Amino acid sequence: MNIRLNGTEQSVVDGASVSTLVSQLTGRSIGPDGRAADGLKLGVAVARNAEVVPRSQWHATALADGDDVELVTAVQGG
Amino acid sequence: MNETTLNPAAPDVVAAAAAAGAPADPFVVDGVTLGSRLIMGTGGAPSLDGLGAALVASGTELTTVAMRRYSPAETGSLFQLLVDHNIRVLPNTAGCFTARDAVLTAELAREALETDWVKLEVIADEHTLLPDAVELVEATEQLVARGFKVFAYTNDDPVLALRLENLGATAVMPLGAPIGTGLGILNPHNIELIVARASVPVVLDAGIGTASDAALAMELGCDAVLLATAVTRAQDPALMGEAFKHAVLAGRLAKKAGRIPRREHALASSAMEGRAEFL
Numbered sequence: 377m378n379i380r381l382n383g384t385e386q387s388v389v390d391g392a393s394v395s396t397l398v399s400q401l402t403g404r405s406i407g408p409d410g411r412a413a414d415g416l417k418l419g420v421a422v423a424r425n426a427e428v429v430p431r432s433q434w435h436a437t438a439l440a441d442g443d444d445v446e447l448v449t450a451v452q453g454g
Numbered sequence: 455m456n457e458t459t460l461n462p463a464a465p466d467v468v469a470a471a472a473a474a475g476a477p478a479d480p481f482v483v484d485g486v487t488l489g490s491r492l493i494m495g496t497g498g499a500p501s502l503d504g505l506g507a508a509l510v511a512s513g514t515e516l517t518t519v520a521m522r523r524y525s526p527a528e529t530g531s532l533f534q535l536l537v538d539h540n541i542r543v544l545p546n547t548a549g550c551f552t553a554r555d556a557v558l559t560a561e562l563a564r565e566a567l568e569t570d571w572v573k574l575e576v577i578a579d580e581h582t583l584l585p586d587a588v589e590l591v592e593a594t595e596q597l598v599a600r601g602f603k604v605f606a607y608t609n610d611d612p613v614l615a616l617r618l619e620n621l622g623a624t625a626v627m628p629l630g631a632p633i634g635t636g637l638g639i640l641n642p643h644n645i646e647l648i649v650a651r652a653s654v655p656v657v658l659d660a661g662i663g664t665a666s667d668a669a670l671a672m673e674l675g676c677d678a679v680l681l682a683t684a685v686t687r688a689q690d691p692a693l694m695g696e697a698f699k700h701a702v703l704a705g706r707l708a709k710k711a712g713r714i715p716r717r718e719h720a721l722a723s724s725a726m727e728g729r730a731e732f733l
Contacts, residue, residue: 382523402524419531423561446562447523448524448562450520451520453546
């Protein structure tokens with residue numbers, strides 16, 4: 377299936393969860409609680425179809441074809 | 455010879471308190487005690503290393519970040535830099551033009567950085583970067599209802615500042631001049647009015663060009679100063695960071711010390727009596 381990730385079309389495995397996607401992109405292993413397995417902070421957040429998905433829900437939230445996903449982090453600013 | 459021996463009645467209160475392990479004059483906001491009244495932004499720094507050096511030199515304990523799309527290519531982590539230097543993070547909603555976008559961005563920041571503090575910035579257009587008062591009020595209302603601690607970046611408008619406070623803003627942050635201009639404090643009288651009427655911390659935010667601007671903000675009674683460009687784009691950011699550390703402290707001490715009134719005519723500081731007379 378295809379989703380839109382940070383404004384770009386991207387193909388993902390059918391039924392992939394938000395957790396899987398975040399893990400793939402950040403290269404970090406993520407536990408069922410949405411925290412990095414290495415114990416360090418991930419510092420990222422996910423919005424799916426303009427709604428924030430809390431990290432506690434990443435594991436249980438399956439992506440659907442056509443989803444619009446934004447993955448953000450802190451950068452210099454302000 | 456040092457000044458302490460010349461004037462033993464004026465001990466260095468800052469050094470004394472620091473020696474006792476406590477900030478002399480802490481900045482308390484939302485129950486959190488900060489040892490510095492300088493809040494730094496991170497925008498405009500050419501490198502993370504240089505930014506780190508400037509932040510450390512400035513003595514800041516609270517620093518803003520923006521939320522942007524994650525890019526695997528940019529692995530140097532600003533977030534980690536702040537964690538390493540034990541600097542608290544204040545996410546902003548820079549680049550948001552509507553209350554809706556600002557609220558969503560704040561929600562993402564809370565989730566990513568695990569803080570309910572947010573510097574709320576809702577701008578009207580890219581040319582002036584001035585706050586859009588209507589959207590700002592709307593966003594403040596929504597964010598307060600969602601449990602955020604709102605640090606509201608606002609116009610230098612005493613009426614709007616009070617309205618934001620009444621809506622539950624944790625701090626009001628009037629601009630000195632438009633973001634990045636370095637024009638200083640264009641309307642000191644309004645800043646004084648905002649300070650006089652506020653019962654939440656007032657942070658002068660934006661427009662600072664050099665150290666004396668920050669000192670003036672503190673002399674006008676602001677509780678803290680927030681700046682980025684003046685340091686990050688200075689020729690020597692670390693040196694300028696240090697300059698601002700001293701400027702904020704100097705302005706704060708001057709405010710507390712109580713300046714002399716302005717006079718129209720001169721007032722001799724040496725007694726006229728007892729002068730030698732030369733015939």
